[in-house]
Amino acid sequence: MKNKIKTVAEAMEVIKDGQTIMISGFTFAGTPEKLIDGMVEKGVKDLTLITNDTGTAEFGIGKLIVNKMAKKLSCSHVGLNKETGRQMTAGELDVTLIPQGTIVERIRAGGSGLGGFLTPTGVGTIVEEGKEKINVDGKDYILEKPLRAEIALIKAWKADKMGNLTYRRAARNFNPVMATAADFVIVEVEEIVEIGELDPEIIFTPGIMVDMIVKP
Amino acid sequence: MDKREMIAKRIAEYFQEGDLGNLGIGLPTLVANHIPQDKGIMLHSENGFIGIGPNPQPGEEDKDVVNAGGHPVTILPGGSCFDSAFSFLLARGGHVNITVLGALEVDEKGDLANWMIPGKLVPGMGGAMDLAAGAKKVIIAMEHVSKHGESKVRKKCTLPLTAVGVVKHIVTELGVMDVTEEGIVLRELAPGVTVEEIVSKTEATLIIPDEVGSMVR
Numbered sequence: 001m002k003n004k005i006k007t008v009a010e011a012m013e014v015i016k017d018g019q020t021i022m023i024s025g026f027t028f029a030g031t032p033e034k035l036i037d038g039m040v041e042k043g044v045k046d047l048t049l050i051t052n053d054t055g056t057a058e059f060g061i062g063k064l065i066v067n068k069m070a071k072k073l074s075c076s077h078v079g080l081n082k083e084t085g086r087q088m089t090a091g092e093l094d095v096t097l098i099p100q101g102t103i104v105e106r107i108r109a110g111g112s113g114l115g116g117f118l119t120p121t122g123v124g125t126i127v128e129e130g131k132e133k134i135n136v137d138g139k140d141y142i143l144e145k146p147l148r149a150e151i152a153l154i155k156a157w158k159a160d161k162m163g164n165l166t167y168r169r170a171a172r173n174f175n176p177v178m179a180t181a182a183d184f185v186i187v188e189v190e191e192i193v194e195i196g197e198l199d200p201e202i203i204f205t206p207g208i209m210v211d212m213i214v215k216p
Numbered sequence: 217m218d219k220r221e222m223i224a225k226r227i228a229e230y231f232q233e234g235d236l237g238n239l240g241i242g243l244p245t246l247v248a249n250h251i252p253q254d255k256g257i258m259l260h261s262e263n264g265f266i267g268i269g270p271n272p273q274p275g276e277e278d279k280d281v282v283n284a285g286g287h288p289v290t291i292l293p294g295g296s297c298f299d300s301a302f303s304f305l306l307a308r309g310g311h312v313n314i315t316v317l318g319a320l321e322v323d324e325k326g327d328l329a330n331w332m333i334p335g336k337l338v339p340g341m342g343g344a345m346d347l348a349a350g351a352k353k354v355i356i357a358m359e360h361v362s363k364h365g366e367s368k369v370r371k372k373c374t375l376p377l378t379a380v381g382v383v384k385h386i387v388t389e390l391g392v393m394d395v396t397e398e399g400i401v402l403r404e405l406a407p408g409v410t411v412e413e414i415v416s417k418t419e420a421t422l423i424i425p426d427e428v429g430s431m432v433r
Contacts, residue, residue: 026263026264026282026284026300027263027282027284027285027286028279028282028286029263029279029280029281029282029286030280052300053340053342075340076340076341076342076343077339077340077341077342078338078339078340079339079340079342080286085338085339088338089338097338097340097341099341099342099343099344099345099346100262100300100304100341100342100343100346101303101304101307101308101343101345101346101350102345102346104299104300104301104303104304105301105304107301108301119308119349120308120349120350121308121345121346121349121350121379122345122349123349123379123380124327124377124379124380124381125345125376125377125378125379125380126376126377127341127345157280167299168280169264169265169278169280169281169291169297170261170263170264170265170280170281170282170297171279171280172264172297172298172299173263173264173299173300173303174299174300175299176299177299177300177301204299
């Protein structure tokens, strides 16, 4: 069996300038902090990021923004990180704000082989600008298209050595969805256990989705 | 009673046995303190669980149990955890009975603006658009007049919209209003507030029925 267990440094060999990278987490929970630190240390640049938010200036994904490593960002919320707002207003960072339910569903579509989906969210707002609107049985919907990335960096509670993952509480958030929608998936975990130790019922990401497991 | 607590207490009365609710950040969060605990009412945290409980004791915070604002909370017995796709299935799919949101502006058609002020405040819409679009009932908790003295209850919203035609009830420190097909109807007044006062502080046309109740019972 291929050994998927790697160090942060080995994982960083995969991360390169200009890549499109999804990074999971919701403010403080379920974000791969040590992988992000590894990216800051390596100093990759010109990234296109797909995230829910940008953490804070001191925490998580926010560090990538503060260190000016991204040129594009798609996310739902930047309110807790003033630096993101500053770069956005100054035109230094190209930010696309997407409703949270739409961004996660676009990622889900990207991982599910779907060409998009129809959502009522954003109808009649600036979110619908430039998008196709479709009326189904008398109700308007916006056609939203799938999102994928070259790399997904996710965070799980436990992995077994095959990469089967289980999450904890509110730290699950974007993780299982992002694990399906990237060409290469790196997971940061708190604990690695033997194959068979995780009850199949509590595995939310099958190991086939995971390329590298990092336990910092 | 503190004005904000009065608004929160009134909104809590809209919750019925077994409801799933979602409370926005700020004033709406105060509603949690007034929801009866014996009716199986649960609160949705859009970052991925149902069953928001009280704040943890100092030292007992769990890094994986935070609310949508990133603050440590607890999960009640009977709560459940899920991923973000499922969380927004709940929001969009009509599984949330009541969502309570703050607002910058609300108008006579029930349009809501609460996510940006162009050039000034652009935090992102987060989950607000999905919650507003999909909840069975959207209730607005806000101060009636802005810091600059402008009515937030308007004929037509001027700021970028969050959702169109979704607002059902508006609760402010002056009174309770329903958004209907005919327009905004004044239902209740806060103690000491007259019809003349609320009308003078409201840019929208208020429909005044023969009987206007009291917001505090």
